[in-house]
Structure formats: C-alpha cells, structure tokens
Amino acid sequence: MNEIKDIDSEKVIVTENLTKRFGDFTAVDNISFEVKRGEIFGFLGANGAGKTTAMRMLCGLSIPTSGKGTVAGYDIFKEPEMVKKSIGYMSQRFSMYEDLKVWENLELFGGIYGMHDKEIKTKTDELMDRLNFEKERDQLVKSLPLGFKQKLAFSVSIFHHPQVVFLDEPTGGVDPITRRRFWEMIYDATASGITVFVTTHYMDEAEYCDRVSIMVDGRIEALDSPENLKKTYNAKNMDEVFQQLARKSKRKAD
Amino acid sequence: MIEVKNLYKNYYSEKSGKFAGIGNPKLRDGSNSVPLQGLGVGVSFSVPKGEIFGIIGPDGAGKTTLFRILTTLILPKSGTATVNGFDVVKDYKKIRECVGYMPGRFSLYQDLTVEENLEFFATVFNTTIEENYDLIKDIYIQIEPFKKRRAGKLSGGMKQKLALSCALIHKPTVLFLDEPTTGVDPVSRKEFWGMLQKLRAQGITILVSTPYMDEASLCDRIALIQNGQFLKIDSPENIVNQYADKLWAAKSNNMHKLLEDLRNNSLVKSSFAFGDSVHVSVDNEQLTIDGLTEYLVNNKHKRIEIHPIEPTIEDCFMELSNSGTNSK
Numbered sequence: 001m002n003e004i005k006d007i008d009s010e011k012v013i014v015t016e017n018l019t020k021r022f023g024d025f026t027a028v029d030n031i032s033f034e035v036k037r038g039e040i041f042g043f044l045g046a047n048g049a050g051k052t053t054a055m056r057m058l059c060g061l062s063i064p065t066s067g068k069g070t071v072a073g074y075d076i077f078k079e080p081e082m083v084k085k086s087i088g089y090m091s092q093r094f095s096m097y098e099d100l101k102v103w104e105n106l107e108l109f110g111g112i113y114g115m116h117d118k119e120i121k122t123k124t125d126e127l128m129d130r131l132n133f134e135k136e137r138d139q140l141v142k143s144l145p146l147g148f149k150q151k152l153a154f155s156v157s158i159f160h161h162p163q164v165v166f167l168d169e170p171t172g173g174v175d176p177i178t179r180r181r182f183w184e185m186i187y188d189a190t191a192s193g194i195t196v197f198v199t200t201h202y203m204d205e206a207e208y209c210d211r212v213s214i215m216v217d218g219r220i221e222a223l224d225s226p227e228n229l230k231k232t233y234n235a236k237n238m239d240e241v242f243q244q245l246a247r248k249s250k251r252k253a254d
Numbered sequence: 255m256i257e258v259k260n261l262y263k264n265y266y267s268e269k270s271g272k273f274a275g276i277g278n279p280k281l282r283d284g285s286n287s288v289p290l291q292g293l294g295v296g297v298s299f300s301v302p303k304g305e306i307f308g309i310i311g312p313d314g315a316g317k318t319t320l321f322r323i324l325t326t327l328i329l330p331k332s333g334t335a336t337v338n339g340f341d342v343v344k345d346y347k348k349i350r351e352c353v354g355y356m357p358g359r360f361s362l363y364q365d366l367t368v369e370e371n372l373e374f375f376a377t378v379f380n381t382t383i384e385e386n387y388d389l390i391k392d393i394y395i396q397i398e399p400f401k402k403r404r405a406g407k408l409s410g411g412m413k414q415k416l417a418l419s420c421a422l423i424h425k426p427t428v429l430f431l432d433e434p435t436t437g438v439d440p441v442s443r444k445e446f447w448g449m450l451q452k453l454r455a456q457g458i459t460i461l462v463s464t465p466y467m468d469e470a471s472l473c474d475r476i477a478l479i480q481n482g483q484f485l486k487i488d489s490p491e492n493i494v495n496q497y498a499d500k501l502w503a504a505k506s507n508n509m510h511k512l513l514e515d516l517r518n519n520s521l522v523k524s525s526f527a528f529g530d531s532v533h534v535s536v537d538n539e540q541l542t543i544d545g546l547t548e549y550l551v552n553n554k555h556k557r558i559e560i561h562p563i564e565p566t567i568e569d570c571f572m573e574l575s576n577s578g579t580n581s582k
Contacts, residue, residue, distance in 0.1 A: 046439040047410040143272055146314050172437060173465045175312035175480065175575065176568045180526045187510055201439055202466075204529040226530065237529055239440055246441040 010037045012164050012195045013058060018067035020053050027053040029218035030067065035164070040186065040196045042206050042226075045215030046246040051199055052168070054215070058197070059166055060084045072163040085113065088157035088165035088194075092172040095153035098142035102133065105141060105156060113160035127155055147178035154185055164195040171202060183208050203239035212238070214245045221245050255303050255459060256324065256428065261333035262296035263319055276316035276323075276482045277333075296333040297484050299477055301461060303427075306454050308473035309463040310567070316482040317463040318358055321432045324461070325355045337428055351379070354426035356417050358433040364406030368397055368416055371405050372423060379424030389456070390419045393449055411442040418449065429453065431462040435469065447472045467568040478571050485574040490567055497565040497573060499523060502543060503531040506555035515553045519546070526572065533569060534560075 013035035020028040028050045035041045045051045056062040058071050060080030069076040072086035096105045103124055110120035128137050131151060136144060144152065150170065158165050167186075171179045183205065186196055198209065206212050206226060213223040222229060222245055226238055235241045262277030277296040297320070301307040309317050322328045324335055326346035334341065340348040362371045372394070376383050387394075397415050400408065405416060414434060421429060431450075435443045447469065450460055462473070470476045471490045478485040478493070486493055504525075506512045513532055516525040521541040525534045534546070543560045550558050565573075 046441055047437075146312070169437070173313035176467060176572050177526070177575065178312070183527060184513075201437065203440055207529040208527060242440055243444070246439065249441075 011035065012037050012039075012072060013041075013197065014068075014070050015058075016068040018054070018057065018069050019065050020050075020057060020062065021065045026218055028057070028064075031215075031218075031220050032067075033213060033220060033223055035195060035197060037163075037195055038190050038193055039211065040190055040198065040209045042209030042212035043197060043199045043215070044206060044212060044242060045199075046249060049215040049246075049249070050218040051215055055166060055168060055197075055199070058083075059087060059089060086163050088160070088162040089168075090153050090157040090165065090170055091168035092170060095149060096141050096156060099140060101140055102137050102144075102152060103128075105152070106159060109156050110159055115160055123159065127159070131155065146174055147181070150174060150178065150182060151185065154182065154189075158189055158194055161192075162194065164197060165189065167196065167198040169199055169201065171200065171205065179205075203237065203242055206238040206242070214242060216245055216249050221248070255338050256299075256301040256307075256336070256461060258300065258324075258335045259298050259333055260296040261298070261320070261323065261330050261335055263323060263328070263330050265319075274314065274316070274319070274482075275331075276319045277331075279482050296330075297482075298333075299484070299487055301459055301475075303459050304454060304457050305474045306450060306460045306462065306472070308470055308476040309461065309479055310465075310467060310470050310476050310571070311463075311479035312465055315479045317479060318432055319482075321355075321357075321430050321461070321463065325353060325430050326350060351424075352426055353428045353430060354421035354424070355430045356421045356432065356434055358436065360413050360417060362405045362413075362417060362420060365404060367402050367404055368408070369401040371416060372419055375420040376423045381424050383423065386423055386425045389425055389453075390422050392452060393422075394419045410438055414438060414442070414446065418446075422453075426458070428459045428461070431460065433463050433465065435464055435466060443469070467566065467571060470567040476567070478567075478574060480571075480575050485571070493567065493570050494565055497570055499535040499537045499573065501563055501565050501569060502534045502536065502546070502560050503528070503563045504534050504546070504550075505531045505557070505559040506550060507557045508555060511553075512550070512555060515550065515555070519549055522546075524572070528566075528568075531559075533563070535569070535573065 011034045016032050017030045018028060019026065019030055031054060043051055053062065057064050057069065057076060060076055060083035063077060071083045074082040074086060076083055097108065100108065106124045107120055128134050136148065141149060154170065171182055190196055200206065209226065211223065211225050212229060213220050215221065224232065229241045233241045233244050235244065264273050264275035267274045281295065309320065311317060323330050323342060324337055326342050326349050329343060336342065337349045338352055342349060363374065366374065372383055393415050397412050400412065405413065408416065435446055454460060473490065475487065475489050477487045504512060504516065513525060513527060516522050516532060516534055521536065521538045523535045523537045525532050547558050547560055
C-alpha cells in the first residue's frame, strides 16, 4: 500500500526468541521478528493467542522470561524505563482523562513525557489547527463525540514524537467513516517517520499494513506483506488468511 | 415477537456529559418534559417469530438503550413496545420470564464457576440444567471441560459461550444479544453466528446488535442505526440492491496518493479505503471507468485497475449516514 514511502532499513523493534511463561503456561513462545522505521506493522491473532502479553513486553511493562528484545534501541530487559520514554501507546479502553479539557490533556501528557512548556504550547496550537479543533480546545474530553476522542487519543499518543507507537485495537466500535479517517491519520504519522505497531480484529485493516504477523498459540505462524500472505495461502482477502491460520489453534482453554 | 412503535428515550449521560438515547436527536434537551407524540419522534420496527434481526451501528448510536427498554430494565419516555405481546411497562414481569438477555458487558458472577453460574440462572428461573440441556448442549459442550473454572478466569470466547448458555437455560422464546461479538476474533465470531443460526432453526426470535458490518449479511433483516435513528430497515440483500450510486473498486501503484487524487476529482462523490482497494462512489452520469482511468494516468498512476463492484453493507451504511455527505 505504501510504495512511495521510503522505508528506512533501520530496525526499531527487534525480538529474538522472546518468551513469556506464567507458571507452566507459555503465553508467548519464542517469537522473533523485526520492525523497520516508518513501517506499519499489523500484529494479529485470535483472542488468547498471546498478543497482549507480547505487546506488554515490548512496552516495557512486563519482563520476558527468556529471549532478547530491543525497542527504539533500548533493551526491554535492562532498560524498560527508557523504552517507555521512547514509545507512545493508545488502546480503545484507556484514552485520556475525561474530566480534563482537550488542552489540559495535551499539557499533562506532554509534561509526563518531559516536553518543555514552550514546545507543548507550540505543538498544541499546531495540532488544534491541523485537526480543526479550535472550537473544542476548551471542552472537557468527555463531551466530545467518540470519533473526535479517538483522533485526539491518537494525537496525544504521538504528541512527544515517539519512535514507535503501539495501537491496541484502536478502531473498535467506531462508525465505518471514522474508522477510515483514523487510518488516514496513521499514514500521516508514518510519513513523519513514526513506526506503527497495531492490533485489530477488522481484517480489512490488516490490508492497510505494510507487513502483518499472525500469532497462533503464542507463536508467530506467518509474517509477510498482506499481498504475499494472500498468495501463499491462496486466499482472496486477509480474513481468509486469518481463518486458515487461526483454526490451527490447539489452545482450547484460551 | 417484538413490536416497537415510535419509541423514544433520552437521558443525560454522566459518562459523556451530554444527552443520549434513542429517537429524534433534535428533541434531546433537558427541558423536554412533555410526553412526545407524533411521527418522527421515535423509532418503530417489528420482528416476527423466528427471525434474526440485527441492529447495526457504531458505539453511542442507541443500541444498548433500545435493548434495555425491551428487556424492561429502563422505561421509555414515550412510544410503546411489546415482546411476545406483553407491554414493556405494564407486563414487565411476564417479559422477564420469556426472554433471554446477554448484555454487552460480561455480567455473570466472576467468582462462581462455569457450572455454578449456569446452575444459578437455571434456579432463578425455576428450572434445572437437565430440563433444558438440549437447547444449550451444542454450546455448553465446548466449555464443559472447564466447568470447575471460575468465570472470571475464562478467555473472551469462553465467557461469551457461557453467557449465551446462561441466557438460554430457561428456554426463552426471544433472545436479546447486545454486541455479543465485540472484541472477539474473526474465527470465534464466525462460530458464534453458526450457533445463532441453529437457535433460529428452533424457532427462537433473536435481536442482536453489532458494530461489525460484515455480520449484517448473517441476519434475516437489519436496521442500520446512527445517532438514535434508523437509517434503514430491510433485508441485507434489499439494502445492497437499493444502493443508488455507481460503485467501483480502484487500485494503483500508489494507494495513498490514489485516495487523494480521487477525492480531488469533482466528479467523484466519495472515496474510501476498503481492504486492498479504494471504493469509489460516483453519482455523475458523465464519469466512466475509462474517463477515471485517463484522469489517473494523467496524475502519474501506474498499474491502474478499476472495475464495478457490488456494494457491501458497510458501503451502504456510509452512503446513508450523515457523515457521508462531507466524505470527499
């Protein structure tokens, strides 16, 4: 989908045999992959396949049991705090403080990530202008329509210009037009060099990624561009690819 | 069997800090205390016995409000609704006996085991698991190996199966499922819809809501809902057939620029990414596929492919929704 985008060969995420066990249950089982700068990397899998656990390790929130991993050049074992500073995160559930105004949220998150007041102010003005949010600037976040909230949550997650942003099912529950507008924002972010790591249950969205990995029972069963995956699995869309792979799951309990 | 006439409900949502509900959104301010009458105030529809009727729309459209009125958990402000001929206000006790309800949020007892939850719901309705086991067998059998596990420790897919079993254990004739597949992966979603088809075959009427438009085709009839109002009620086939514009799928070597260039063409009504292509809707008689191809060639696109396609429910929803008007 992104042939003009000059994907830098620099690797922003590298994992090698990354594993997480809880007791005798192996949630993430020896996964190895690389994500390049400016890439949109789709991280798919059935419920319980291990996506959330893997993502938590990459965000520096959970220490792996074994293997290796670096995010934005920092070791996820030894430097989880540096990892946290270099990434952005957005999920469907937690987005922003609903009882704060739009600009207050930006100031809060900018401050947490160590941005200077002056930079926060300039970037807030810039963002309000770009999103056409001048009217909403002084409103409480809870009064915004869902589509606005989502746009804003994404903007907040990349406000400190992280090297990579993790999006955990960012488009759940929104109407089809807002969902597509959201992806257009993702493209704009990658054009400015931000790497995007995204999970979704919408298989049409898998097609918008540069490369897609599909996890089954803690392992990465397939990893390639959507085009190549469709060829390999002789499928007409990503839903068919997903159905073929996820049905192999033996992990009944989850 | 469900019969809904001019149903209206507005309320102040603490969560969103504004008015929400079902029915005409223009009437939703706090000052409105007079019972509302007349056409165009509320929503109306009916669901015959044994039909799967889908309520399809995004978060905040009013789906849950509608479900809560029909399951007698909240009162409508105006309009009427009956389930199996019982009025949702006057005969609420009768309705509670004959309907099954699976709320959007997992609402079983997390600290009880799978088996204990099922037993509890059976007992509340004066029945036993054994008496109605036939109805839930196909679904329950898949989670039976884990019957000693606490419900809170189940995965999403298993919670969903347990919740459906609990909603069915008293042999309801009408089933209300509020977003049963939200956040569920595509494989489990397909399985879940398979179960619903089997229940329908046993004569159970099903009202089901979903934000996933691809599930619409699995319903007998659907209502597309946005901002408290129905955009359309019909069978999925009829909705697709009534799509008014020409619809083409377009591809080129540069998909991002393709979207931009298509939107800059004044003869194109709207264009949005759909999987690996862009869906282009055109209501202008003059624009042909050849004409559009030529336009794209002039804008330096290569490997251009444009061909007419059948609209999906998602295309129809986008065409009908208000936000579609400024979608260029």
